[in-house]
Amino acid sequence: MVALIERLGALVIDGIARLGAFVLFLLAAVAYAFLPPYKPRLWIRQIRIIGADSLFLILLIGAFTGMVLGLQVAITLRRFGSDGALGTVVSLTLVKELGPVLAALMIAARAGSAMAAELGSMQTTEQIDALTVMAINPVQYLVSPRMLAGVVSFPLLTSVFDVVGIWGGYMVGVGLMGAPSGAYFNGISSYLTSHDIMLGIWKALVFGVVVMWVCCYKGYNAERMATGVSRATTEAVVLSSVLVLASDYIVGSLLL
């Protein structure tokens, strides 16, 4: 019985220690982003990798998401004789919910996994230790630029996703399903408020921090064994996806 309690206690303490390390990692990355030496070259490189290199995927997924929404919503609204509300429903759904969430999940799958694998590989081959021994802070050099790039890239990519999605919804809902064209854009301008748009932007900002935080942490702390990198990559994508959905609910509740 005592042994059982001991093991349980050890598990709890281990869990708290891991959570503490996870939070401290974020705090360190944020703090070092504001401390010299500043490396704009690294920031721009990461914005290119996370942002520009994800653009095509975002365009593709945004277009198809809008098209599916346009199709399904047009069919449903037609049953109630409310074709005119198509633009409102598609735009609100995309801007407040689907745009930020799907864009974040796509970036986590594409850039986040690559980031976890890259940092994991650097950890297992002692490249991160090499930075430390050269008196270069690896969190400041490797993690802070990625966090900053996430904060910049996620809202921009989400905005692109929203715009492309709304056009995709228009093409299918209006072009194929015959919903009224004027009502589509009129509904958007009438019912999509700046508050809705800001809600989506805030969500994208939070998701940017969450995805970069989790993916960098998992890669940075990859175990030095054959399966270390693959495990870190899998855990990074799974955990960041779960946290994106959880934080979506929290941010949505707080800013409703």
Next chain:
Amino acid sequence: MSEQQSNRNGGDSRPAAADTGGSANAIEVRDLRRRFGRQQVLDGLTLDFRAGEITTIVGPSGSGKTVLLKHLNLLLRPDSGSIKIGDIEVTRLGALGLDAVREKFGMLFQAGALFDSMSVFDNVAFPLVEKTRLSRSEINDRVHETLKAVGLEGMERKFPSEMSGGMQKRAALARALVRRPKILMLDEPTTGLDPTRTGAIHDLIRRTQQNFQLTAVMVSHDVPAVFQVSDRVAFLHQGRTHLNGTVAEVMGAGDDVFQRFLAGRAAGEENESVIGG
């Protein structure tokens, strides 16, 4: 003389207990202890590293060689004990203090730890670009000079993935040397190399140490080949310094544990353990 006896004689292990004169110590380790979980990897280890000499640390797997090196290059902190690098006690330094000490040494990692995404030139130039205010032309000159010293002239544009293991070690050595450190640490510099390349790397280490007037600390499995380039040998066993002295002193000590270790090495055996390397 046992480890306990040697500790009573001021901490050094035989046969070097009576050999504390000569050149000054670049690094002094005293009663170093470090535990991982339930395993005591370093158990009161005491050892001196003399300035301007190559000291090679050998021992069976799990004896604490790599863990000791990670304490010397300040990647790990001990549970207790002290490490003096020059006149500085480093175990209680903060991050800035540690970085100041790190400026004094270069490190060659077991797998080289070259940055995959950079060319050889960029890898070697990296410490200068990040940590000095040298001009571009000064950096170019220093990098070319260092690459020449390790026999990698003309390889500047190659990437690590395009190079053999031996060339990667040379490039990593160039990166470790480019800031002209006082102390060079080498973790298994010949792991994964064939005997010919192993000999070439050993020669390069000796030549470099002499040319740059370095204090070198080397962890190696290449026993007894590595003794040819070593001034002193420290044999670790169960987290302590079991033998310490010149190569001749250690080889001639007639110590049973060391002889068994050498015999195991000759037969290609390995004393396995969980942590410590």
